[in-house]
Amino acid sequence: MEGERGPLLLIGGAEDKVGSRTILSRFAQLAGGNQARITVVATASSFQQLVGQRYMALFTALDVAHVDMLPVHDRVHAQRTEPLHQLDEASGIFITGGDQLKLTAVLGGTPVAQRIRRRHLAGCVIGGTSAGASAAAEHMMAYGASGIPPRKSMMQFAPGLGLISGVVIDQHFGARGRAGRLMTAVAHNPDLLGVGLDEDTAIEINSQGLLTVLGRGSVMIVDGTDMTYTDIHRVPENTPLTIFGMRLHVLSSGYHYNISSRTPWLPTIPLPIPPETEGIEGEGI
């Protein structure tokens, strides 16, 4: 895999930590399973030490051989060489939740941020949950209000860590009612694909830009390619927006989406038929 970009595992927050732990297990597996060396980046959190230690314990409980935490609390730490060595040795880098603006304000433009990008380009898997998922993209949502109807200025953009471009990621999507701000984001420039991740739900993006959903909830994809009109540039702040012709996909576990061609795909492994629909009545349910 030398020279090939690593996978990205972007999680909508609140991933299961006590039950089947599908998503965290998948991250551990992508990082090398019990041979993995995972570095936790908890810089987004105000409770960095606590959150970092929690994820260290979680990955240790999943039989990961080596787990450590990046000691980067501020921009001075982010200039040191010690964390760079940690990142070089990691087979997986996991970015926790918190505030994505804290993450980019502390790491942006530092050798640590550059090294995370470089390790990803060299094949290292990067995981991000909640703020960590949003900040992974080149363009991230920095602030935002809840609500379904898109409104002018209900969200703002900020530059993210740049691990993936062409998408804007939102998280805690259903739980916090964030459809409006994702559509508003896309209306700014439909060149960006809007991706809304529910809690305990993740997308795994491979080096070819093929996305696979895993976890308990849905992923909503807002594609503005065919948008024929929006009034976002002319309405006052907090006014409802008009948008013609967004294309929307809702994907649950196992489904795919090709980010480059902007097309959804059926699961490559057929989903099991749920027991409710089987029985002597056959198809006549």
Next chain:
Amino acid sequence: MEGERGPLLLIGGAEDKVGSRTILSRFAQLAGGNQARITVVATASSFQQLVGQRYMALFTALDVAHVDMLPVHDRVHAQRTEPLHQLDEASGIFITGGDQLKLTAVLGGTPVAQRIRRRHLAGCVIGGTSAGASAAAEHMMAYGASGIPPRKSMMQFAPGLGLISGVVIDQHFGARGRAGRLMTAVAHNPDLLGVGLDEDTAIEINSQGLLTVLGRGSVMIVDGTDMTYTDIHRVPENTPLTIFGMRLHVLSSGYHYNISSRTPWLPTIPLPIPPETEGIEGEGI
């Protein structure tokens, strides 16, 4: 206008009753202004007398010449001839909020329901707010849960009053987070167009099926024509649905949508340029 179907004014609930009263004024205007004769149908409400009297007072305050209320509390009342005479004399029939299932369970299949349809076909304007808006359609949502991600069985259909077909209407749309259930409704059979009305927001539908938005919020239109896939028929209850390729429009006041051709339109009267964007800097904002 003899022989031409009357306009429909369907409101997402909580329409302004103390300020500019844009929507209620529009209804009064469509019914004939100070020459109007408005009959209020408050059968959907558990507080029928109270709600009916409130709307009577509201229309009276808007200088409507004659306002009365349909005395139909149960199916026995709905068989009487007196309400039919009231409906025959009305130039506008306004159906209040409450429970759409109470409305259809009491009025469904009665001479009163038939007469409302006949009056509408003969040119009488019909208004409906909240439950009254949902029940206007041939297929209505009867129960439903909140939330953005569509899930199997998060809503159920019931037959409505049949004043308009081909659409399913939801109301209190943004305020109650109802995007998921509207998409679920459309996934059942994309022959139906999903229309989600925000509070204090209405659609006026003319006899040609051209819809115009008025009021403070947004109208979300979910068009499943180009849907290429859904798993609604195979997943268990309450499971997140997968849906490929819904087309979504968000329309605010003044915008149009042609229900027959399923195309959004710009306002026919140009919207004023908001003052924020004017000034000596010209376009360079």
